[in-house]
Amino acid sequence: MTTKRRWTSWAFNCAARPLWPWRTRDRKVLTASHTPVLAEEALRWLRIEPGGTYVDATIGLGGHAVRIASQLTTGRLIGLDRDAGALAISSERLKDFGGKVVLVQADFSRIDEVAQELSLPPVQGILADLGVSSFQLDTAERGFSFRLAGPLDMRMDSRSATTAADIVNETAESELADLLYRLGEERDSRRIARVIVRARPIRSTEHLATVVAGARTSRGRQKLHPATKTFLALRIAVNRELEALGQFLKRASATLAPGGRWVVLSYHSLEDRMVKQEFRRLGAEGVLNVLTRKVLRPTDAEIAVNPRARSAKMRVAEKLMPVAPAEKLAS
Numbered sequence: 001m002t003t004k005r006r007w008t009s010w011a012f013n014c015a016a017r018p019l020w021p022w023r024t025r026d027r028k029v030l031t032a033s034h035t036p037v038l039a040e041e042a043l044r045w046l047r048i049e050p051g052g053t054y055v056d057a058t059i060g061l062g063g064h065a066v067r068i069a070s071q072l073t074t075g076r077l078i079g080l081d082r083d084a085g086a087l088a089i090s091s092e093r094l095k096d097f098g099g100k101v102v103l104v105q106a107d108f109s110r111i112d113e114v115a116q117e118l119s120l121p122p123v124q125g126i127l128a129d130l131g132v133s134s135f136q137l138d139t140a141e142r143g144f145s146f147r148l149a150g151p152l153d154m155r156m157d158s159r160s161a162t163t164a165a166d167i168v169n170e171t172a173e174s175e176l177a178d179l180l181y182r183l184g185e186e187r188d189s190r191r192i193a194r195v196i197v198r199a200r201p202i203r204s205t206e207h208l209a210t211v212v213a214g215a216r217t218s219r220g221r222q223k224l225h226p227a228t229k230t231f232l233a234l235r236i237a238v239n240r241e242l243e244a245l246g247q248f249l250k251r252a253s254a255t256l257a258p259g260g261r262w263v264v265l266s267y268h269s270l271e272d273r274m275v276k277q278e279f280r281r282l283g284a285e286g287v288l289n290v291l292t293r294k295v296l297r298p299t300d301a302e303i304a305v306n307p308r309a310r311s312a313k314m315r316v317a318e319k320l321m322p323v324a325p326a327e328k329l330a331s
């Protein structure tokens, strides 16, 4: 069991943070690993300057962060995550970098406020690797996976109020159907919402997965588990992922130095569409130069060794020099 210990200070550097007791008791947590997706490509596009300041907005288990930090000499890496458990693991993993790495429990939608609170200079790069980590998916008690028996939770930040059980048990049927359709792109959303409402109360992942599987019409052989889209939609709703991404996309470019690189990895079409549109808008306003005309995907070889990479899409942009008003008039 994890203790409900809260952060006493919201930012710490990796050398200074003492171990939490639960981490030493829970071997699985201590050894959790996550193979970073498109790691070489992300690092290449970030073009790390050894003295630069970088933000990993979704540090997770520190897979990308280790690679960034090891290229820094006098530079710094700020790692954000809203999951205290992920930060505990990445702080352990990054402890040898000492004060070069600073971790903050924060939502990336607040990236500009965090930068201000830490008095950061404009940064040379921002990485966002969206979605959930394998640690979250593979920890049954977190309730993210239909494959593992656990409570219907799905909160990335365990301090937030709403769990998946709250949404499943308290949302009106038509609203639930809309949510499944909109966030999970679930074509059977109406039928699934109806059986969920009939089966209430639903408190566990197993129960929900069974109820949803019973509601699906069979359309030949299906590649996905019948509850995949329902779980995805609920996770996005519980964590208000699209709202957070929208704020991040609006606010992050203010933190970048001219020439700074911004790399975003997304895992489903709703996220990727938002990234594409916001990069395009900022490009048209002369704030960014979009470097990836076409989205970048992992190779078959990467997908073969890391199946979680299969839906990844990467987009990269570079912050432009602000144009002086006189130059704007002349152009």
Ligand SMILES: C[S@@+](CC[C@H](N)C(=O)[O-])C[C@H]1O[C@@H](n2cnc3c(N)ncnc32)[C@H](O)[C@@H]1O
Pocket: 034, 035, 036, 037, 057, 058, 059, 060, 061, 062, 063, 064, 065, 080, 081, 082, 083, 086, 106, 107, 108, 109, 129, 130, 131, 132, 133, 134, 156, 244, 245
């Ligand atoms: C795919 S994992 C990142 C994995 C990481 N790049 C690595 O190599 O270990 C995504 C992480 O982003 C975090 N996350 C998701 N949404 C977030 C948000 N709005 N603010 C901060 N962290 C968020 C999750 O808690 C999770 O740990």
